[in-house]
Amino acid sequence: MKDKRKSLARLPFVVALSTLLAAALATTPLPEPIDHADKLYHWFGFTVLTLCAQVAFPRAALMTVLALVLGIGASIELTQALLPTRIGSWKDMLANLAGAASGALLIGGYRWLKVRAPAASPNASAR
Numbered sequence: 001m002k003d004k005r006k007s008l009a010r011l012p013f014v015v016a017l018s019t020l021l022a023a024a025l026a027t028t029p030l031p032e033p034i035d036h037a038d039k040l041y042h043w044f045g046f047t048v049l050t051l052c053a054q055v056a057f058p059r060a061a062l063m064t065v066l067a068l069v070l071g072i073g074a075s076i077e078l079t080q081a082l083l084p085t086r087i088g089s090w091k092d093m094l095a096n097l098a099g100a101a102s103g104a105l106l107i108g109g110y111r112w113l114k115v116r117a118p119a120a121s122p123n124a125s126a127r
Contacts, residue, residue, distance in 0.1 A: 012104035024076045027085045042095035050103025
C-alpha cells in the first residue's frame with residue numbers, strides 16, 4: 001500500500017516533466033499570443049515542476065529538489081541547442097531558474113505557515 005501511495009505522489013511530477021519535455025523538444029515552439037510569452041511558459045512550467053518534485057520526493061531537501069529541477073532545465077536548454085529546429089537560450093534558463101525559485105518560495109512559505117499556524121485546540125475557540 002505504501003508503494004502505491006509513493007507512485008501516486010510521483011505521478012504529478014512525471015506528468016509535469018513529460019509535458020515540459022514534449023513542449024521543449026517539439027519541432028516548433030508553442031505559439032506566443034503576447035511578446036515573450038515563452039518566458040512565462042518557462043517560469044510557470046518550472047514553478048509547477050518544483051512543486052511536483054517536492055511532493056514526489058518529500059524527504060529530499062529543498063536544495064536537492066532545486067538542483068534536480070535546474071539540472072533538468074539546463075539539460076533541456078543544452079538539448080535544444082543541438083536541435084536544428086530549436087535554440088537553447090540563457091534567457092530561457094533564467095526563466096527556468098525564476099520558476100524554480102518561485103516554487104521553492106511557495107514551498108518555504110507553506111512550511112513556514114504550517115509551523116507558525118496555531119494548532120487547533122478545543123480551548124482556542126473558547127477564548
